[in-house]
């Protein structure tokens with residue numbers, strides 16, 4: 218067995234299992250080992266029934282004190298009994314588990330592990346796991362991995378397979394230079410990979426995690442540094458001179474550019490006409506007006522006779538930008554641009570026609586999803602690539618671009634708030650511009666963090682806003698009901714909301730499982746105001762622009778990272794109307810309230826990220842990540858900023874000594890880096 222061994226060759230993996238693993242992006246043993254647990258279950262010491270708290274998973278050691286009752290509730294068979302210890306009694310229920318009848322004999326003692334919930338005013342434990350006291354003794358205090366799952370694939374199945382691979386694979390040689398491991402006190406790689414799946418305690422877990430985070434950052438920073446070497450001196454083969462048209466467009470806009478926008482625009486103009494190729498990152502908080510800068514740059518490129526491509530992560534966004542660009546052309550009478558939209562939904566026939574037009578130069582502004590820089594697309598003269606969200610277009614994609622015949626100028630747009638010190642490390646190959654000013658007419662968003670009892674008020678508020686001509690988003694974490702997860706889902710929620718709101722208000726849904734075409738249709742209907750309330754998952758999070766929407770209501774806000782919530786909030790407050798954000802907290806935990814309150818204090822992405830960090834302890838690393846940021850599997854740029862700085866320092870030293878990694882002590886590292894660079898590039902968008 219080696220790293221690239223297909224899962225298929227493992228014991229117990231047939232067609233069906235192979236497909237299920239493919240669904241979560243795993244085809245080889247290496248990918249399986251890099252599929253880190255989402256979190257860990259700790260089997261705690263049993264507690265007394267009397268001290269058990271609602272909503273918490275606990276273990277109790279108790280005796281079965283009554284006979285078993287079986288009730289049929291629709292298609293659910295409910296099995297109930299009562300258990301007791303010296304402190305009290307507790308009803309327990311299982312669903313569709315008739316096989317337990319033989320086990321749960323009156324008088325027998327078990328460890329019951331599950332969550333307590335309140336039913337008709339009484340606490341009860343639902344569907345607990347059962348262990349004999351001896352079996353529990355063996356696992357108590359241990360940490361069990363909890364993986365991200367897909368329907369049909371159980372946590373047990375993944376755990377078993379990871380065990381199999383860890384037990385049978387040959388160990389690797391260490392690829393990090395010894396002195397670096399010593400200086401930063403990093404565990405051995407083989408140990409780290411095993412322990413991240415099966416740690417015995419928190420300390421072990423943190424040690425393993427530190428090594429893996431370091432590795433992930435080190436490879437990333439090395440890639441950035443090597444790319445920097447390559448691009449720093451690349452001559453400007455697509456020199457673009459400033460033109461009047463863009464000045465006229467700026468004059469003709471319905472608003473005045475902010476000073477920050479003007480500065481960035483001038484920086485870009487200077488870059489494009491300079492001696493070197495442009496590699497620039499434009500960082501600007503949600504709604505700060507990055508799109509118009511992208512459009513101006515594309516017009517400038519077209520006026521200079523070159524093609525440009527704007528790549529975005531979703532079809533919805535691609536459509537939005539395409540429509541936006543067409544509108545700008547029409548309003549401002551721009552004749553030099555011939556735009557085209559290219560996405561996954563474009564039919565094969567249309568694609569062929571579009572490819573031909575791109576090859577002949579008939580179209581010069583190409584807007585779409587990542588399909589744009591696939592090898593099949595041959596450009597006549599691609600002078601500029603703009604990407605609109607950096608986390609889907611990381612260092613590996615930028616590197617792949619430089620290997621094309623004539624590498625184009627690169628402009629990366631990002632709304633991720635990253636402190637400057639970290640940005641310099643993470644985007645070392647890019648010059649950085651910051652739009653640190655919001656358009657003047659914006660009113661600050663009004664926020665509230667409330668419990669679920671606030672819903673009726675929120676609904677009537679939404680109703681009033683709609684009557685005033687505005688629109689609303691309601692975000693739920695899930696698409697449909699899912700076993701074991703207690704969170705709102707789009708499908709049922711929309712149904713309920715339709716019952717509550719007056720019939721003339723059109724409520725519709727949007728989620729990631731819909732076909733792209735359907736999603737576009739819904740988004741267009743929302744943008745045009747036909748749909749007034751959109752119940753959606755976080756698919757709306759990145760870049761969607763409907764300035765008329767003024768309410769953002771987020772259900773189960775506790776399930777999202779603050780950065781993600783900030784992105785969601787950024788979907789409102791994009792026009793002149795007062796906007797509102799209602800975060801519904803679905804639990805009663807004080808820590809959650811504290812965290813969510815940060816959103817109440819500020820509308821500034823930088824501030825939020827910083828405050829969130831202060832509240833986190835080491836145990837939080839495995840709960841909510843600042844999801845959506847960058848392309849890291851395990852590292853978190855905020856929580857692990859210290860490790861990121863160490864990795865950057867180490868990369869600097871390695872390259873100072875051996876700038877192309879030729880020395881024998883770096884051979885294994887180089888191989889690992891090559892593997893990293895080519896890993897999943899297809900999935901990453903190239």
Ligand SMILES: Nc1ncnc2c1ncn2[C@@H]1O[C@H](COP(=O)(O)OP(=O)(O)OP(=O)(O)O)[C@@H](O)[C@H]1O
Pocket residue numbers: 472473474475478501502503504505506507508509631632656657759760761762764787791
């Ligand atoms: N200087 C300005 N004054 C007023 N409105 C502006 C200005 N610049 C842009 N806008 C408008 O603000 C809204 C948000 O701009 P845009 O979509 O470019 O934001 P963004 O920076 O891309 O944000 P996000 O990261 O959330 O996508 C748009 O409706 C745009 O027309």
